Each structure stands twice: as structure tokens, then as C-alpha cells.
Amino acid sequence: MTWSDEELVTRSIGGDAESFNQLVLRWERPIYALAYRVIGREEDARDVCQETFLRAFRALGGFRGQAKFSSWLYRIALNLCRDWVRRQRRTPVVQVPEDVDVLELAAAREPVEPIEDLVERHDLTRAVERAMAKLPEEQRTAIILKEYHGLTFQEIADLSGCPLSTVKTRLYQGLAVLRRELGKRE
Amino acid sequence: MAEQHCIYPDREAVIVAYLYDDIDAVHRVAFETHVATCEPCRTELADLRGVRSTLAQWAAPEARQSHRQSPVVSHQPGWWHAVPVWAQVAAAMLVLGVSASVANLDVRYDRAKGLSVTTGWSKASSAQTPAVAPQTQANAAPWRTDLAAMQKQLHEEMRAQSATLAATSTTPAATAMSDAEFSRRVRLLLDASDEAQRQDFAAKLVQLQKDVYAQQQADLAKLYKAMGVFQTTTRGELASQRQVLSLAVSQR
Numbered sequence: 001m002t003w004s005d006e007e008l009v010t011r012s013i014g015g016d017a018e019s020f021n022q023l024v025l026r027w028e029r030p031i032y033a034l035a036y037r038v039i040g041r042e043e044d045a046r047d048v049c050q051e052t053f054l055r056a057f058r059a060l061g062g063f064r065g066q067a068k069f070s071s072w073l074y075r076i077a078l079n080l081c082r083d084w085v086r087r088q089r090r091t092p093v094v095q096v097p098e099d100v101d102v103l104e105l106a107a108a109r110e111p112v113e114p115i116e117d118l119v120e121r122h123d124l125t126r127a128v129e130r131a132m133a134k135l136p137e138e139q140r141t142a143i144i145l146k147e148y149h150g151l152t153f154q155e156i157a158d159l160s161g162c163p164l165s166t167v168k169t170r171l172y173q174g175l176a177v178l179r180r181e182l183g184k185r186e
Numbered sequence: 187m188a189e190q191h192c193i194y195p196d197r198e199a200v201i202v203a204y205l206y207d208d209i210d211a212v213h214r215v216a217f218e219t220h221v222a223t224c225e226p227c228r229t230e231l232a233d234l235r236g237v238r239s240t241l242a243q244w245a246a247p248e249a250r251q252s253h254r255q256s257p258v259v260s261h262q263p264g265w266w267h268a269v270p271v272w273a274q275v276a277a278a279m280l281v282l283g284v285s286a287s288v289a290n291l292d293v294r295y296d297r298a299k300g301l302s303v304t305t306g307w308s309k310a311s312s313a314q315t316p317a318v319a320p321q322t323q324a325n326a327a328p329w330r331t332d333l334a335a336m337q338k339q340l341h342e343e344m345r346a347q348s349a350t351l352a353a354t355s356t357t358p359a360a361t362a363m364s365d366a367e368f369s370r371r372v373r374l375l376l377d378a379s380d381e382a383q384r385q386d387f388a389a390k391l392v393q394l395q396k397d398v399y400a401q402q403q404a405d406l407a408k409l410y411k412a413m414g415v416f417q418t419t420t421r422g423e424l425a426s427q428r429q430v431l432s433l434a435v436s437q438r
Contacts, residue, residue: 049371054369125243128241129244162306175202175237178237179237182236
């Protein structure tokens with residue numbers, strides 16, 4: 001039987017650790033992806049992801065269901081990302097590790113992808129990462145939450161603590177920058 | 187920029203809402219009607235759709251995770267998880283020691299013979315057996331004493347842990363599991379996917395090395411074969427040349 005997030009939360013609060021494990025399994029990937037795209041470093045994204053679940057676990061008793069569990073989790077993760085950015089005192093730059101070799105990637109991928117496609121996708125990824133790195137944090141976060149996590153404008157506004165209109169403006173401005181930066185590539 | 191010439195009300199917000207299909211019907215129809223006659227808006231919409239299409243191809247590393255076996259979703263932890271690490275290590279050492287004693291394990295390193303490992307059974311026919319056996323028996327006695335003490339200790343630990351588990355099973359999850367334990371489990375969860383990926387990559391790397399080696403062998407075989415043909419040809423030519431020279435010399 002598949003429990004909803006809120007049901008799993010209720011069961012977790014009631015003492016069923018297994019239910020919280022299921023929540024971790026269900027949300028670990030999205031939270032990690034969010035952290036990775038915001039701060040751009042795999043190892044740090046992993047730490048943020050771990051810390052997110054740790055904090056959620058600690059605060060589970062205080063979760064009253066006033067928001068979706070996922071929104072609550074995203075909020076924790078985003079706060080941790082912001083802390084990370086402040087601690088680093090720099091603009092997050094998404095980096096592909098220096099030692100990554102395209103041929104290794106090709107060898108590690110199955111089924112075998114034509115090398116031209118692989119190189120093209122690799123270049124595209126690098127271009128997106130560079131373009132995203134040019135955005136102010138709030139625009140980048142809005143785009144990530146919208147594009148990759150499918151949140152509504154209202155949900156992003158709630159998470160970011162800003163008006164709905166501001167979210168739309170941030171999205172528009174962010175997309176405009178990306179349009180310009182990605183246009184340079186062509 | 188071309189789109190600056192358009193003065194559609196609240197243009198940026200409407201474009202974003204339309205782009206993400208999060209707009210009410212009335213505004214949608216109004217904007218679509220406008221776009222049909224506004225070149226800057228059409229161009230910008232097309233470009234922003236292109237941006238979204240490009241963004242969709244940016245996969246975070248998590249997409250590579252697979253073959254997961256969650257240690258978090260493990261069920262009740264085995265009793266050995268409750269035994270202190272020192273006890274687990276000690277028990278392992280005891281088992282190893284007792285096994286070695288039972289097997290009469292003998293590990294030797296000799297410069298001439300290198301590393302050799304023999305068991306009591308493999309040495310049974312040797313002349314040294316009578317001398318070694320009493321010594322082994324003498325050594326086994328302390329092990330047994332230690333083992334008995336360890337068994338007692340483990341039983342006490344298990345009993346204590348069972349009591350603790352029974353007491354904590356009725357408390358909320360948030361207090362039943364320590365932060366450190368939870369942190370460890372989450373870490374394991376995250377590492378599991380990496381490990382699977384690393385193993386997968388290592389296997390492929392090994393296969394690649396095998397393929398390269400096989401190709402090298404095949405190439406070498408071809409090369410040797412070609413050299414053999416060349417040498418045969420060369421020897422034949424030399425013999426012919428020698429005959430010609432001999433003939434020339436004899437004709438002088």
C-alpha cells in the first residue's frame with residue numbers, strides 16, 4: 001500500500017521509523033537535485049540533503065500539516081542552501097568535476113550513446129550551468145523550483161516569502177538572462 | 187530589444203504565466219489574441235520556450251542513481267547492531283583465532299618459498315605433527331577461556347539491548363533513533379547509490395581493459411604473422427642473392 005506523505009508523517013510521529021524512511025526514499029532525489037542545482041557542488045549538495053532530512057526528522061513533531069510535507073522539506077533545504085551560499089560568500093557556480101572525461105562518461109553509460117550526442121549533451125550541460133551561475137540567487141531558485149520541481153507560482157511565493165507578482169518577475173528576469181546567455185552559445 | 191516596443195499590460199507576468207500554462211482562461215484568450223498580432227511577443231515566447239527546452243536537458247547527478255538498496259528501509263535492526271563495536275571486533279578476533287586453532291593454521295613467509303599457508307590437516311602426514319599438536323592444544327586453552335567470557339559478555343549485552351528496545355519501541359520515532367544513528371542511515375542511503383555507480387563503472391572499466399588487451403593480442407598476432415612472412419621472403423631473397431654472387435664470382 002502506498003501512503004501519502006502526510007500519512008507517512010503522521011505514522012512517523014506515532015513512532016513508526018519505517019514511515020520516515022519511506023519519506024526519505026521518496027524525497028531524497030528531488031531534495032538532492034534541488035541542492036545540487038542551487039549550490040552546484042555534489043558533495044555539498046549531499047551534505048545539504050542529509051542535513052535537510054536530519055532537521056526534518058528533529059522537527060517532525062512540530063509539523064502540523066499547514067503546508068504540504070514536500071513544501072516544508074523544500075523550505076528546509078532552501079534555507080540550508082542559502083546558509084551555504086552565505087557561508088561561502090560567493091556566487092554558487094555549478095561545476096563539472098575537472099577529472100570527468102567524456103570518454104569515461106561514455107564508458108559508464110548504457111546503452112552506448114553515440115559520442116557526438118554525448119559531447120553535445122555535455123556541452124549543453126556546461127552551458128546551462130554557466131548561464132545559471134550568472135543569475136542572482138532568488139531568480140535561480142525560482143527557476144529551479146518551477147522548471148525542475150513543478151511548483152506553482154503560489155508555492156514558490158510561499159517558500160520564498162515574497163508576493164506572487166515578485167515570483168513572476170524573478171522568473172521572467174531569470175529567463176531573460178538565460179535567453180541572452182544561452183543565445184551566445186549559438 | 188524588439189519586445190520593448192510592446193506595451194501589453196503587465197506584460198512580463200502574463201508572458202511567464204502563459205509560458206508555464208498557469209493562467210486563467212480569460213487572460214489566456216486575451217493574450218493569445220494579442221500575440222497573434224504582436225511580433226515582439228511571438229518572438230520572445232518562442233525564444234523563452236527554447237530556453238525552457240534547453241533547461242529541460244540539464245540533468246542533475248541524481249539522475250544517475252540506480253540499483254538502490256536502501257539501508258534505511260531495513261526492518262528491525264539485527265541484535266548485533268546493538269552490540270558495542272569493541273565487542274563485535276573482539277568476537278570477530280575470537281572467531282578468527284579459534285578457527286585458526288581448530289584448523290591448525292600456519293602462516294609462514296620464507297624468502298625461498300614465499301608465503302605459505304597450511305592447515306593442521308595438510309600437515310598431518312609431516313614429521314612435525316607430534317611436536318605441533320601439544321603446543322596447539324596448550325594455546326587453545328586461553329582461547330576457550332576468553333571465548334566463554336566473551337559469550338557471557340555478549341549475552342549480557344544482548345539482554346540489556348533487548349530490554350532497551352522493548353522500552354523504546356513505544357516511544358515516538360523522533361526520540362527512538364538518535365541523530366547520529368539517523369545521520370548515519372541517511373549517509374548510507376546517499377552513499378549506496380554512489381557505491382552502485384562506482385561498482386558499475388569499475389566493472390565497465392575492467393571490461394574495457396579486457397577488450398583493449400584482447401585487441402592488442404590480436405594486433406600482435408597479426409604483426410607476428412606479417413613479420414614471419416616478411417622474414418621468410420627476406421631469407422629467400424638473400425639465398426637468391428648469394429647464389430647470384432657465387433655465380434658471378436665463379437665466372438670471374
